[in-house]
Amino acid sequence: MKERYEQDEVITRGESSVPSGPANIKERIYEKLRMPLWLLDIILVLLGIGIIVTLVLGMIRGRAG
Amino acid sequence: MQLETQKRSAISTIGTILLNNAIIVGIILIAIGVSIARPNFISEANLRNLLSNTAVRFIIAVGVSGCLITKGTDLSAGRTAGLAACVSAILLQKVGYSQKIYPEMGDLPILLVVAIVVVLGGIVGTVNGSVISFFKVPPFIATLGMQTLVYGICLVYTGAAPIGGLRSDYTRLATGYIFNPIFSYVAIIALAVGLGMAFLYYKTRHGKYMYAIGGNENAAEVAGVNVTKTKIKIYMLAGMLYGLCGFLIGCRAGGASVNTAMGYELEAIAGCTIGGVSVNGGVGKISSILIGVLVFELLKIAMQFMGIETSYTYIVQGLVIIVAVALDLRKYLAKK
Numbered sequence: 001m002k003e004r005y006e007q008d009e010v011i012t013r014g015e016s017s018v019p020s021g022p023a024n025i026k027e028r029i030y031e032k033l034r035m036p037l038w039l040l041d042i043i044l045v046l047l048g049i050g051i052i053v054t055l056v057l058g059m060i061r062g063r064a065g
Numbered sequence: 066m067q068l069e070t071q072k073r074s075a076i077s078t079i080g081t082i083l084l085n086n087a088i089i090v091g092i093i094l095i096a097i098g099v100s101i102a103r104p105n106f107i108s109e110a111n112l113r114n115l116l117s118n119t120a121v122r123f124i125i126a127v128g129v130s131g132c133l134i135t136k137g138t139d140l141s142a143g144r145t146a147g148l149a150a151c152v153s154a155i156l157l158q159k160v161g162y163s164q165k166i167y168p169e170m171g172d173l174p175i176l177l178v179v180a181i182v183v184v185l186g187g188i189v190g191t192v193n194g195s196v197i198s199f200f201k202v203p204p205f206i207a208t209l210g211m212q213t214l215v216y217g218i219c220l221v222y223t224g225a226a227p228i229g230g231l232r233s234d235y236t237r238l239a240t241g242y243i244f245n246p247i248f249s250y251v252a253i254i255a256l257a258v259g260l261g262m263a264f265l266y267y268k269t270r271h272g273k274y275m276y277a278i279g280g281n282e283n284a285a286e287v288a289g290v291n292v293t294k295t296k297i298k299i300y301m302l303a304g305m306l307y308g309l310c311g312f313l314i315g316c317r318a319g320g321a322s323v324n325t326a327m328g329y330e331l332e333a334i335a336g337c338t339i340g341g342v343s344v345n346g347g348v349g350k351i352s353s354i355l356i357g358v359l360v361f362e363l364l365k366i367a368m369q370f371m372g373i374e375t376s377y378t379y380i381v382q383g384l385v386i387i388v389a390v391a392l393d394l395r396k397y398l399a400k401k
Contacts, residue, residue, distance in 0.1 A: 040395050044388065048091075051384045055095075058368070058377025 088339050088389055092360045092367070099367045106370050113247045117239070117317065119355075119362045120255035124310040125326075126333040126340075126358050127262045127351065128303035133337055134279040135299060137197065137204030141211035142307050142330035145189045147323065148219045149182040149311025153235075154228040154321035156181065162230030175235060182308040189215060190304020194297035212330075219323045227322040231315070239317040251313050258306065263351040265302075275299060331386070336361045338389040361385070 083090055100106040125142050132139040156178045158165045189211065196207045241250045266272040274295045277285040286292050310329075315321045340357020341350070364385065368378045 035394075035398070037395065037398055040391065040398065044087075044391055044395070047384055047388045047391065048087075051091075051381055051388070054377055054380045054384065055368070055371070055373060058373035058381070059371055061377065062372040062374040 084392070084395075087392060088385060089356065089360050092364045092385075096363050096367050099370050103370045106367070109247060111366065113242075113249060115359075115362055115366055116247060116252045117249050118366075119359045120249075120252045121310050121313050121317065122329065122332055122336060122362065123255050123355055123358045124258050124306050124313070125329050126336045126354050127258060128306035128310075129330060129333045130337050130351075130354050131275060131299040131303055132204060132208075133334070134275055135296060136279055136282070137296075137300075138208060138334065139193065139300065139303055140205065140208040140330050141189065141193060141215055142303070142333055143326045143328055144212045144215040144219065144330075145186050145304060145307040146311040146314060146326035146329055147321070148189075148215050148222075149186055149308040150315040150318070150321040150325040151219055151223050151228060151311075151323070152185060153178055153182050153312045153315040154231055155223070157232050157235040157315075158228070158230045159232045164226075164230060166228070172232065175238075179309065179312055182312050183305045184308070186304040186306070186308025186311070187301050188304070190301040190307070191297060193304065194300030197300065198293040198296045216323065223321075223323055225323055227320055229320040231319060235316050236319050238313070239319075251317060254309075254313065258309070259351055259355060266351060271295065271298060332361065333358070335382075335386040335389060338386070338393055 096106075105111065125146060129139050129142055155166045156170075156173050157175070158167075160172060193204075193208055193211050196202050196211075197204050200207075238250050242248050243250070243253055266275065274285065274290045277288065277290055278292055278295060282292060311326060314326055318325065336358035337354055338357070339360060340353035340355070361382075365378065365382070368381060373381075
């Protein structure tokens with residue numbers, strides 16, 4: 001009886017761990033992307049340049065039209 | 066040595082703050098540049114226009130923010146506001162107007178019409194919340210379906226015809242102001258909504274449940290939060306705000322059609338994201354939403370003053386939204 005009691009598995013959760021919440025679509029995409037931070041920084045800089053270029057082109061077209 | 070370490074740490078902190086708020090900083094710099102090049106950019110008329118445009122989008126953004134904070138979304142916001150605008154316009158057409166939809170209907174009290182469209186928006190929101198909570202349909206799909214459904218209902222109800230001939234006491238809401246023409250009734254109403262929602266978010270049980278669900282839904286449920294009921298309330302409240310917003314859009318525009326408020330939900334989500342409401346859930350402040358929406362409107366008006374061709378402004382807005390999401394992703398990855 002004592003052996004059986006000792007053999008019973010007790011499933012414990014660590015005191016600091018909580019069940020992870022359901023990831024939304026965005027979070028699941030973020031997890032799958034696995035992009036290094038430096039690459040994301042380069043993409044951000046390119047997007048910034050893209051915005052500036054579009055603004056300049058738009059101004060030229062707007063004044064020409 | 067210690068001084069250099071402190072200096073590097075300070076520079077790193079400033080860099081992180083600038084990077085996390087890059088869009089806001091960038092747009093403010095653009096606005097400063099435009100106001101130098103075009104001094105009438107900071108005229109009373111333009112500021113009034115800016116505040117007025119921001120006000121209606123802010124109300125929608127606040128509604129959407131509750132959905133975003135709980136890791137959802139609401140793509141039906143614009144169409145619901147559009148339907149509310151059409152219903153408001155139809156019920157507030159002046160007596161004797163040749164194309165009045167209900168020619169036998171007399172003048173309805175404006176507050177009654179507000180109540181009708183707010184309840185209508187609330188019904189749409191409740192359906193959204195119920196579908197998401199009970200049937201576990203992803204919010205993106207549920208609200209996308211609702212967007213199309215509401216558009217169809219609006220098309221059928223209006224016969225795809227624009228609605229005009231509004232009463233002057235309704236349209237006067239858009240032109241009236243308190244103290245200064247910059248502070249229109251629309252802006253005051255938006256401010257009141259913002260203060261009310263801030264109280265709800267930060268000082269009530271509902272607000273705490275909302276952030277708890279956004280942070281960790283399972284943990285919130287285990288802690289005793291009625292997740293289903295709270296989510297339905299969030300979407301219902303969002304719908305009510307879209308209804309109010311639709312009413313205000315109708316009075317500003319002096320009319321309504323099926324295309325009224327089209328795309329407003331994307332601008333609202335963009336404004337929320339720029340302001341720091343994370344699409345990862347659990348984070349978002351009313352003040353940040355206001356800043357995000359204001360800055361986005363500032364960008365649009367600045368581009369008009371810069372004489373940028375309209376087609377290019379859409380490209381810039383799209384790129385700004387992508388940058389906002391990319392920065393949100395960067396914050397998430399940097400945290401991990």
